[in-house]
Amino acid sequence: MNGLVLGGTYALLGIGLTLIFGLMNVVNFAHGEFYTLGAYAAFATLGLAGTHFVAAVLAAIACGVALGAVCELTLLRPLRAESIDTTMLVMIGVWITMQNGELLLWGGVAKSIPHPFPTAPLVLGPVSIAPLRVFVLVLAAGLIVASYLLIHKTQLGMAMRATFQDRDTAALMGVRIGRIHTATFAFGSGLAAAAGALLGPVFLVYPSMGDLAALKAFSVVILGGLGNLPGATLGGLLLGVAEELGAGYVSSGYRDAVGFVIIILVLLLRPAGLFAKQERIG
Amino acid sequence: MTRAGRVVPVLLALTLPLWLASPYFLHVVIMAGIFGILALSLNLLLGYTGQLSLGHAAFFGIGAYTSALLTLRLEWSFWLALPGAVAASGLAGWLIGRLALKLRGAYFVLVTISFAGVIALVSVNWMDVTNGPLGLPGVPAPALGPWSLRAKSVYYYLVLVAVLLAYLVCRRLVASRIGRAFVALRENEALAESVGVDVTHYLVLAAVVSAAMAGMAGSLYAHYTRFVSPEVFLFSYTVTMVIMVVAGGKGTLAGPLVGALIFTALPEALRAVTSWQWQMLAYGVLLVLLVFFLPRGIVPALAAWRARNAP
Amino acid sequence: MATRWIVLVALVLAAIATTPGPAQSQAPIKIGVIEPLSGPVAASGNYVRMGAEIARDWLNARGGVNGRKIDLVIEDNKSDPKEAASAAEKLIVRDRVPAIMGAWGSSMTLAAMPKLEEYGVPMVVETSSAASITKRGNPWIFRISPPSEMEALGLEQYVDKLGVKRADFLAVNTDWGRGAISAFGDMLKRRGAVVGAAEFMDQAATDMNAQLTKIKGTGGDTLFLTTAVEQITLVMKQAQEQRLARKIITTGGSSSPTQLVKQAGAAAEGSYHIVFFMPWFPEAMPDGKLARMFVDEWSKRGHPFEGLTEGFRGHDGIATLAEAIRVAGKDEPKAIRDALWKVSLVGVNGPIKFEKDGPAGKESGQSKPSIFVVQIKDGKVALPW
Numbered sequence: 018m019n020g021l022v023l024g025g026t027y028a029l030l031g032i033g034l035t036l037i038f039g040l041m042n043v044v045n046f047a048h049g050e051f052y053t054l055g056a057y058a059a060f061a062t063l064g065l066a067g068t069h070f071v072a073a074v075l076a077a078i079a080c081g082v083a084l085g086a087v088c089e090l091t092l093l094r095p096l097r098a099e100s101i102d103t104t105m106l107v108m109i110g111v112w113i114t115m116q117n118g119e120l121l122l123w124g125g126v127a128k129s130i131p132h133p134f135p136t137a138p139l140v141l142g143p144v145s146i147a148p149l150r151v152f153v154l155v156l157a158a159g160l161i162v163a164s165y166l167l168i169h170k171t172q173l174g175m176a177m178r179a180t181f182q183d184r185d186t187a188a189l190m191g192v193r194i195g196r197i198h199t200a201t202f203a204f205g206s207g208l209a210a211a212a213g214a215l216l217g218p219v220f221l222v223y224p225s226m227g228d229l230a231a232l233k234a235f236s237v238v239i240l241g242g243l244g245n246l247p248g249a250t251l252g253g254l255l256l257g258v259a260e261e262l263g264a265g266y267v268s269s270g271y272r273d274a275v276g277f278v279i280i281i282l283v284l285l286l287r288p289a290g291l292f293a294k295q296e297r298i299g
Numbered sequence: 300m301t302r303a304g305r306v307v308p309v310l311l312a313l314t315l316p317l318w319l320a321s322p323y324f325l326h327v328v329i330m331a332g333i334f335g336i337l338a339l340s341l342n343l344l345l346g347y348t349g350q351l352s353l354g355h356a357a358f359f360g361i362g363a364y365t366s367a368l369l370t371l372r373l374e375w376s377f378w379l380a381l382p383g384a385v386a387a388s389g390l391a392g393w394l395i396g397r398l399a400l401k402l403r404g405a406y407f408v409l410v411t412i413s414f415a416g417v418i419a420l421v422s423v424n425w426m427d428v429t430n431g432p433l434g435l436p437g438v439p440a441p442a443l444g445p446w447s448l449r450a451k452s453v454y455y456y457l458v459l460v461a462v463l464l465a466y467l468v469c470r471r472l473v474a475s476r477i478g479r480a481f482v483a484l485r486e487n488e489a490l491a492e493s494v495g496v497d498v499t500h501y502l503v504l505a506a507v508v509s510a511a512m513a514g515m516a517g518s519l520y521a522h523y524t525r526f527v528s529p530e531v532f533l534f535s536y537t538v539t540m541v542i543m544v545v546a547g548g549k550g551t552l553a554g555p556l557v558g559a560l561i562f563t564a565l566p567e568a569l570r571a572v573t574s575w576q577w578q579m580l581a582y583g584v585l586l587v588l589l590v591f592f593l594p595r596g597i598v599p600a601l602a603a604w605r606a607r608n609a610p
Numbered sequence: 611m612a613t614r615w616i617v618l619v620a621l622v623l624a625a626i627a628t629t630p631g632p633a634q635s636q637a638p639i640k641i642g643v644i645e646p647l648s649g650p651v652a653a654s655g656n657y658v659r660m661g662a663e664i665a666r667d668w669l670n671a672r673g674g675v676n677g678r679k680i681d682l683v684i685e686d687n688k689s690d691p692k693e694a695a696s697a698a699e700k701l702i703v704r705d706r707v708p709a710i711m712g713a714w715g716s717s718m719t720l721a722a723m724p725k726l727e728e729y730g731v732p733m734v735v736e737t738s739s740a741a742s743i744t745k746r747g748n749p750w751i752f753r754i755s756p757p758s759e760m761e762a763l764g765l766e767q768y769v770d771k772l773g774v775k776r777a778d779f780l781a782v783n784t785d786w787g788r789g790a791i792s793a794f795g796d797m798l799k800r801r802g803a804v805v806g807a808a809e810f811m812d813q814a815a816t817d818m819n820a821q822l823t824k825i826k827g828t829g830g831d832t833l834f835l836t837t838a839v840e841q842i843t844l845v846m847k848q849a850q851e852q853r854l855a856r857k858i859i860t861t862g863g864s865s866s867p868t869q870l871v872k873q874a875g876a877a878a879e880g881s882y883h884i885v886f887f888m889p890w891f892p893e894a895m896p897d898g899k900l901a902r903m904f905v906d907e908w909s910k911r912g913h914p915f916e917g918l919t920e921g922f923r924g925h926d927g928i929a930t931l932a933e934a935i936r937v938a939g940k941d942e943p944k945a946i947r948d949a950l951w952k953v954s955l956v957g958v959n960g961p962i963k964f965e966k967d968g969p970a971g972k973e974s975g976q977s978k979p980s981i982f983v984v985q986i987k988d989g990k991v992a993l994p995w
């Protein structure tokens with residue numbers, strides 16, 4: 018059950034990253050920082066201003082989208098013609114800058130986000146789970162569904178899918194690639210921020226929290242296959258559950274190895290990702 | 300490059316301990332040398348075959364641990380432990396090369412990250428051999444007969460020889476048929492294969508040489524700091540290597556060395572000019588600016604600038 | 611063209627190399643400080659720095675040491691041993707500090723230690739707990755924090771009162787966590803208690819449910835918890851969610867029960883904490899007046915109360931070094947080292963006096979700090995007995 022909660026947020030992180038990776042060909046090292054940004058945004062709204070939890074998540078998404086768009090417009094767009102390593106390096110720079118900016122702004126002391134849910138666990142037969150975690154799971158599921166709808170039912174989503182399949186043809190068909198890139202990056206960053214806002218109250222908020230999240234997100238993307246949305250969702254859930262179960266059987270010191278070993282095995286046996294049928298988005 | 304352009308840096312490097320009086324600067328230069336070897340080794344994969352290894356710290360760490368364990372537990376001399384470390388890392392590189400045979404691009408990246416992750420966890424958890432998170436203190440400094448090479452000015456020459464060796468290996472490799480095969484592989488793998496380049500063979504070769512070089516750097520690091528702990532596998536070390544290679548100029552021979560020198564000196568320079576709160580922030584901003592203005596790296600930018608200004 | 615560039619670079623390098631370090635003479639006495647000010651344990655490092663700054667300001671307000679002001683040169687080790695070694699090198703060579711305090715984590719301290727030997731500069735270790743630090747035969751090391759063995763001995767007298775019969779361990783997978791498990795395990799076995807599961811968690815791990823499930827299966831009565839306060843918070847919350855009914859005892863002294871009350875709420879109720887400073891009851895400290903003053907100064911500066919259990923280390927470290935410099939009569943590394951053997955002062959924690967530890971002839975100094983146990987009762991920190 019806890020594996021599902023973790024998995025849901027891993028999936029949110031993974032979806033954002035897989036879109037950016039698959040569509041823009043950018044290895045986004047700063048992805049975890051948007052997660053951190055979301056968590057601090059939730060801390061500022063929920064913890065300091067005392068808004069509703071849902072409003073805090075929305076505020077976090079807004080922050081993520083806004084900063085993501087700025088990042089794309091000022092840094093990635095001018096460098097679009099450059100190689101993947103160049104954009105990766107610029108995102109490494111953004112990562113270091115954002116993390117240390119947060120350290121300067123909020124200090125290194127971990128913050129706890131207060132939440133309105135009772136701490137006593139709900140007991141449903143053999144499983145017990147905290148109400149907060151149920152709420153997080155529901156919100157995460159809602160956001161994942163919303164992303165699907167955006168990709169599949171809207172014009173923007175159609176343009177994104179078209180760009181992913183064949184950028185040049187899409188451009189010829191009148192898709193404005195630049196705008197699609199901005200939208201994709203902003204959307205992915207928004208999802209990462211949402212994941213941060215959701216997990217912030219479950220865990221704690223501190224400047225280096227994004228590093229681990231980014232690593233998990235990369236694992237999820239590979240598990241699911243590049244640019245594969247259902248793959249990222251399933252990959253996220255799988256990773257969350259596998260870590261939870263794996264630790265029950267392996268020595269806890271090697272717990273994090275479970276994820277790595279799965280990745281290596283998946284790559285060796287199914288190099289295109291666990292759930293890949295063909296390379297397409299959605 | 301002009302003749303003077305080649306002679307002057309060599310002369311500067313050879314005489315450095317004579318005019319660089321401060322041991323602190325010498326320390327920075329030694330670290331830059333060790334990272335220079337690492338950057339050269341990463342560049343072989345990233346710059347020439349186009350495969351990004353984000354687990355390069357693993358090879359560095361394997362080298363450091365092997366060398367430290369051989370000298371501490373088996374009491375080998377440094378001169379045997381160093382080749383031992385090179386061999387162990389090369390073996391790991393061969394393993395990764397074979398494993399990742401069919402994988403390219405992002406998938407290769409992930410396998411290397413995962414490999415480094417597993418190795419790091421082993422170093423933390425295999426208490427009997429690695430002493431776990433406590434690390435291995437007291438790694439002996441190398442000695443040549445009765446003379447200890449512990450003094451910085453002496454160790455500097457040891458590192459300098461190693462850098463030179465790594466540089467020459469890279470240059471030989473790149474200029475040879477093998478190097479052309481690497482580049483063919485990077486530019487168009489299908490085409491390379493169709494004209495008879497044995498892609499698998501060359502990729503594994505690149506991985507082995509690159510890993511072995513990183514292992515040499517690891518050994519030099521272990522015997523210089525004389526303390527090895529699981530932190531040698533820190534992801535930030537790999538990131539630092541990537542920064543050095545890409546910012547210096549990937550796919551050039553001088554680029555990684557220039558990058559290593561700049562990005563080892565930069566944090567230390569920032570220590571001098573600004574208080575600790577701003578150091579890493581400034582580092583990040585400077586990196587972003589550098590990529591923004593010199594997206595292809597420093598050495599290619601200099602080359603282009605020189606070509607433009609050529610008479 | 612290339613030649614011109616190379617000449618320029620050479621000139622710049624030469625200029626840097628020949629720039630003299632700041633002049634010494636009657637200038638302030640410098641003390642180097644190496645702490646993790648960024649990275650995962652930045653909070654703790656910054657608290658220690660704040661404590662050190664209070665000690666400096668107090669000393670200077672009283673006219674300094676030997677008529678000279680104290681100046682702290684603070685460096686960030688970024689929670690990375692390589693950076694700790696570089697920082698030590700920079701402080702000794704460039705800033706010419708005659709003594710250092712640092713470097714928080716044991717691996718950072720161990721990495722900086724060869725530099726101390728190389729240049730002959732003493733370092734007061736304020737936090738690190740690994741036993742090996744004072745056993746290595748480095749005569750420039752003076753530790754005021756307790757290694758885990760000493761901490762376990764400090765708890766021994768309370769084992770019966772606490773009623774520990776079957777204990778499990780959950781610790782961060784670092785030298786500190788591993789050291790604590792073996793030290794406390796040995797002590798408990800000696801007292802006839804049963805030691806059950808010993809589980810580890812990664813430093814950055816946020817979800818410890820799996821380990822807790824395992825621990826739940828052993829049927830013990832006590833859980834010893836060794837990690838940073840952030841992870842303790844998470845473990846307590848998750849233990850409550852899992853309805854793990856255990857007496858929880860945290861070790862290491864940095865655990866800041868106040869922060870736990872604030873962040874873990876009811877989940878922290880009833881837990882015991884080994885601490886080296888009790889800011890809730892400064893009067894109960896060996897030097898009540900000093901402790902009270904320190905707590906007041908801390909809050910006057912607007913530092914968070916929960917940082918006090920870590921911040922006092924900075925004060926005591928600097929106070930120790932200042933005392934040694936006063937005894938030595940000069941700020942020369944070797945003289946300070948010799949004087950450190952003679953210092954006897956009372957810090958916020960209690961009496962500080964170094965005893966010899968490690969191989970004969972090259973002993974390191976180890977002080978025997980005071981150790982206290984507090985309990986969280988009704989959402990407040992209380993003395994358990």
